[in-house]
Amino acid sequence: MSRVTDSSGKWIGWAFFADLGNALALTFSYMFSKSVTMQYPDKEKWLPYSRYRGHHFLKRDEEGEIKCVACELCARICPCYCIEVVPYEDEKGNRRPAKFEIDMARCLFCGLCEDACPADAIALGQQYEFSSFSSHDLVVGRDDLLAKPGKANAGGAVVSACLNTQENVLVKTSKQQGYNWWRNIRRT
Amino acid sequence: MELVVALGLIVFKVALLIAILLLLPLPLTWLERKIGGHIQQRMGPMRVGWHGLLQPVADGIKLLTKEDHIPAEADRFLFKLAPILALAPPFVVFVAIPFGESVSVLGTEITLYASNMNVALLFVFAVIGIEVYGVIFGGWAANSKYAVLGSLRTCAQMISYEIPMGFAVIGVVMLAQSMSLLDIVRAQADVWNIVYQPIGFFVFFVAGLAKAQRIPFDLAEAEGDLGAGFHTEYSGIRFAFFMVSEYAIMLLVSVLSVVLFFGGWNGILIPLPPFLWFLLKVAFFVYLFMWFRFTFPRYRYDQLMTIGWKVLLPLSLANIIVTGVALL
Numbered sequence: 001m002s003r004v005t006d007s008s009g010k011w012i013g014w015a016f017f018a019d020l021g022n023a024l025a026l027t028f029s030y031m032f033s034k035s036v037t038m039q040y041p042d043k044e045k046w047l048p049y050s051r052y053r054g055h056h057f058l059k060r061d062e063e064g065e066i067k068c069v070a071c072e073l074c075a076r077i078c079p080c081y082c083i084e085v086v087p088y089e090d091e092k093g094n095r096r097p098a099k100f101e102i103d104m105a106r107c108l109f110c111g112l113c114e115d116a117c118p119a120d121a122i123a124l125g126q127q128y129e130f131s132s133f134s135s136h137d138l139v140v141g142r143d144d145l146l147a148k149p150g151k152a153n154a155g156g157a158v159v160s161a162c163l164n165t166q167e168n169v170l171v172k173t174s175k176q177q178g179y180n181w182w183r184n185i186r187r188t
Numbered sequence: 189m190e191l192v193v194a195l196g197l198i199v200f201k202v203a204l205l206i207a208i209l210l211l212l213p214l215p216l217t218w219l220e221r222k223i224g225g226h227i228q229q230r231m232g233p234m235r236v237g238w239h240g241l242l243q244p245v246a247d248g249i250k251l252l253t254k255e256d257h258i259p260a261e262a263d264r265f266l267f268k269l270a271p272i273l274a275l276a277p278p279f280v281v282f283v284a285i286p287f288g289e290s291v292s293v294l295g296t297e298i299t300l301y302a303s304n305m306n307v308a309l310l311f312v313f314a315v316i317g318i319e320v321y322g323v324i325f326g327g328w329a330a331n332s333k334y335a336v337l338g339s340l341r342t343c344a345q346m347i348s349y350e351i352p353m354g355f356a357v358i359g360v361v362m363l364a365q366s367m368s369l370l371d372i373v374r375a376q377a378d379v380w381n382i383v384y385q386p387i388g389f390f391v392f393f394v395a396g397l398a399k400a401q402r403i404p405f406d407l408a409e410a411e412g413d414l415g416a417g418f419h420t421e422y423s424g425i426r427f428a429f430f431m432v433s434e435y436a437i438m439l440l441v442s443v444l445s446v447v448l449f450f451g452g453w454n455g456i457l458i459p460l461p462p463f464l465w466f467l468l469k470v471a472f473f474v475y476l477f478m479w480f481r482f483t484f485p486r487y488r489y490d491q492l493m494t495i496g497w498k499v500l501l502p503l504s505l506a507n508i509i510v511t512g513v514a515l516l
Contacts, residue, residue, distance in 0.1 A: 020484065023483050030226075030227050031223065035225070036229050037230050037231045037234075039231070039234065
C-alpha cells in the first residue's frame with residue numbers, strides 16, 4: 001500500500017503511471033515468489049496440531065482393556081445427542097459399554113465429551129478425513145472408535161502424501177517433513 | 189506449372205496459419221492460468237499432465253462434448269452466426285501480416301507472409317472491425333439481460349477505441365511512407381518506431397487492450413458485474429469459438445505492436461535469427477497482456493469512454509501533428 005501512495009502524489013509520477021508501474025512491479029515480484037498452495041491430496045497433507053478436535057477415539061488402559069466405564073456422562077453432556085451408550089457388566093464385574101455409538105453426521109466436534117469423561121476414555125483425535133456417501137456409514141461403533149488414530153503428537157506440519165482411492169484410507173502419508181505451511185505465506 | 193506451385197504454396201501457408209492459430213490458444217490458456225496462478229501465489233493447473241500441461245486438451249475435450257445449449261427465446265440464426273463472425277476475422281487478418289522476409293527451403297525462396305498488400309494496414313483495421321459484430325450479435329441474440337448489457341458496452345467501447353487506434357498508426361505510416369506492413373518493418377531496420385512514436389505506441393497499445401477486450405478493458409464480459417457478459421448463454425463449441433477469437437485477437441494486437449512499433453524481425457545487439465527475434469517480441473507482448481490481466485482492476489465503462497475520447501484521441505491527434513511537423 002505504502003509503495004503505491006508514495007509516488008502518486010507527484011505529477012510526474014502521475015503522468016508516467018507510477019501507480020500502475022508499482023502494481024506491475026509488485027505482481028512481477030509475486031510471480032517469482034514461492035507459492036503457498038498445499039497440494040492436498042496429491043502430494044502433501046496437513047497434519048493437525050495436537051489440540052485439534054477431529055474424529056473421536058476410545059482409549060485402552062495398560063492391560064489393553066477399554067477405559068470407558070459407560071457412565072454415559074458424554075452422552076448427557078453432548079449438545080447434539082449424538083452419543084449412545086449401553087452399559088453391561090463384564091466377567092470381572094466392571095461396568096463397560098456394550099454399545100458405544102457416535103453419529104458423526106450430527107457431532108459438532110465441541111469436545112465436551114472429552115472434558116466430561118471421568119475415566120479419560122474418549123477424546124477427539126487427529127483424523128479429519130471421514131467423509132462418506134451415506135450418513136449410515138457415519139454412525140461409528142465401539143470397535144471402530146478403538147481403532148481410530150489418537151491425538152497428534154507433534155502436529156502443525158505438512159507431510160508428503162499421495163492419493164489412494166483403492167484402499168479405505170484415501171490419503172497415505174509419509175514421515176513428517178516438518179515444515180510449517182503457515183510460515184510459507186509471504187508477509188509484506 | 190509455376191502457377192500450380194505458387195497456388196499450392198499459398199494454400200499451404202494459409203493452412204499452416206489456420207492450424208497454428210487454432211492450436212495456439214491451447215498453450216496460451218495454459219500459460220495464462222500458470223502466470224495468473226503464480227502472480228497470486230497459487231500454482232495454477234497441476235493435475236493433468238506434467239504441471240498441468242495437458243489441461244487445455246482436457247478443457248477442449250470437455251467443451252467439445254458439452255451440450256450445445258441454445259436458449260428457447262434466442263434468435264437462433266444470429267446466435268449461431270455470432271461465434272463464426274467473431275472467429276473468422278482474426279484469422280483473415282493474419283493473411284496480411286508478415287512474419288519475416290523469406291527463407292530458402294531446398295533452393296526456393298519462400299516468403300514468410302501469405303500476401304504483401306500495399307494497403308495491408310488498412311486491410312487489418314477494416315477486417316478486425318468486423319469481429320466486434322460477433323460480440324454484439326452474440327449478446328443481442330442470446331436474449332438475456334447480462335448478454336445484452338455486455339454487447340451494449342461493446343458498442344460503446346468499440347467507438348471510443350477504434351478511432352484513436354486508427355489515428356495512432358498514422359504516425360507510423362507517415363514515417364514509413366507506406367501502408368504495407370512489409371515496408372513499415374523495412375523502414376525500421378535502423379531505428380525502431382518506438383523511439384519516434386512513444387505516444388503513438390502508448391495510444392495504440394491501450395486501444396489494443398480495449399480491442400482485445402482484456403483487463404483493464406474487458407467490459408463486455410466483466411465477470412464481476414455481468415456474469416460472463418456477451419457469452420453468458422454460450423456453451424460448448426460455440427463458447428470455444430469466442431475463446432479462440434479472443435486469444436487470436438490478443439495475438440494480433442501483440443503482432444501488430446511488434447510490426448508497427450518494435451521493428452518486426454529486426455533485432456538489436458544480439459544477432460539472433462530474424463524469425464526468433466519476432467517470436468521473442470510477440471511472446472513478450474503476450475506475456476504483458478497476461479501480466480496486465482492479473483494486475484489491474486477493470487475500468488468502468490464511462491471511464492473507458494473518457495479515456496478514449498478525452499485522452500487517447502487528443503494524444504493521437506497531437507502525435508500526428510507533431511510527426512507531420514517533424515517530417516516537414
